[in-house]
Amino acid sequence: MDLSLIREDIDKVDKEIIELFQKRMDLCEEVAKYKLSVGKAILDKGREDSKIEKVQTFVDDESMKVALSDLFRQIMSSSRKLQYKFMEQNSATVRAECEIVDKIETQGAKVCYQGIEGAYSYLAMKRYFGEDVDGYNVPTFDAAMKEVAEGRADFAVLPIENSTAGIVNDTYDLLMKYDNYIVADLVYEIDHALLGLPGAKVSDISKVYSHPQGLMQCSHYLDEHLDWDRIATTNTSLGAKKVLADGDIHQAAIASREAAKVFGLEVIASEIRNEKNNATRFVIISKKRSFAKDAKTMSICFEIAHEAGSLYGILSHIKYNGLNMTKIQSRPIEGKMWQWRFYVDFEGNVNDAAVLNAMRGIEAESTYLKFLGNY
Structure with a gap:
């Protein structure tokens, strides 16, 4: 048989598949409306697992069983994502007591940073808040977060990652420990010298x-x-x-x-950093859930079930909604050996429909979700 004829037959089958898929998705809309009317969760894992078991009984070949499992899990994942769009309520995790402002108000703010005068955190504070900032230092990153959490400081300036040395683990862990939020960030070029x-x-x-x-x-x-x-x-x-x-x-x-x-020292060797393009990203931390209306980066943290495909399932909500993920980082969960929580940054604003839809899906399908900020 000619290859072109085979492909014509495949195209016909594909057309039938598309028509049936559309019919299935239309039915999923009805399912979503029903679930919303009775307050039922979109994700019904037991139903999905039993569905997979059932479709596998329709074939004998083991490789086909695996293929059908993959196919129907993807179909059901797409169905869930469609259903989340019909949820009337916004994601409580994101929108609860969230204030959108024209810009982050820094006038007269009290700001803390870790270290002492001359430290890079001090320099980053000066750059963001201005030379006349009412700033003061604390000995540790934890102390800086605590100052904000307990209201003694309006903002804290903390390093979160370096372009050559990687992430600052303590800052990521402290974002989980305290109910503070990232409201801005800035990149500061690092020019180390030997003093x-x-x-x-x-x-x-x-x-x-x-x-x-x-x-x-x-x-x-x-x-x-x-x-x-x-x-x-x-x-x-x-x-x-x-x-x-x-x-x-x-x-x-x-x-x-x-x-x-x-400190009255002399530079005895300059430009000693490994990479000339060396910069540290600092985050501005606040206790208030106030975010600029033109904020374009979302930061979240989540935990997931320790099973195959769970991370892919969560990240697929970002892809499905056309959002660009810019960073993913994992940190061990304290007290849970070999289990990890994930920190993700993606482009978007808390007012974007695509962001809210992605967050609804992530919130429903993760075991824990924390909104870290929009900036």
Whole structure:
């Protein structure tokens, strides 16, 4: 038989499949209306599992059983997504007490950051809030989140990821610990320098201090000086402060040029970062669910059943609604060995119909969902 004739027959079968699929989806609309009228959940996992078992009995070949299972799970997934569109209520997780504003009000705000003057968090705070910001420092990321949660600060500035060293795990974990929200973000270029006492030279150094991220981001330079002790501090500027306090010409710190000015140190080596295009993304944290009307990034966190295909099922809601996922990150769930929660960023605004529909599906099919912000 000629291949073109076979393909013509396939096209005819495909047309029949499409017509039957459309008929099935029309029936799903009726199912959605019924479920809404009686308050029944869209997802009925027991019904779906029994359906899969039933369709598999129609064939004997094992590979066909697997193929039918995949096909009908995809069909039922599409059916659910259509049904979510008929839900009249918005996603409670997203819209509860959510205020949309023209812009985030920062005038007269009290802002906290982790570290000390000259730290990159300090510099990011100055860039976002302005030179006259009413800012103050705290020793840890947790303390910064707590200041906001308990109302002593209006905002906190926290690093969340670096372009070369990756994510800041503590910040992700703290977004789960506290009921605070991301209301803005900014990217700050990182330009690490080696700072020492006035008159110090690279040949004098035997010990270097910095935040673990700073040490990691300058590892290539440090590997050229394997005899140096690398000592981690909770902040890059704290390393600079210690060098000044100890007054030891053999000590140096990896920190910003601003830190050199603050502590009266000298730059004894510049541009020591591994990558020239090195930047850190900082998030602005608030206790209020106030989001700018032109916000374009959604951040969420969710947990899912520990079973095959569950992550794909959740992410398919983003794809189905035409949304662009820009980031996914996993973190271990405390107390649950080898189980993970997922942090996802995707493009959209809380007022977008596509976003709300995706969130309804994710909320219904995850075991836990937390809305982290829209900015």
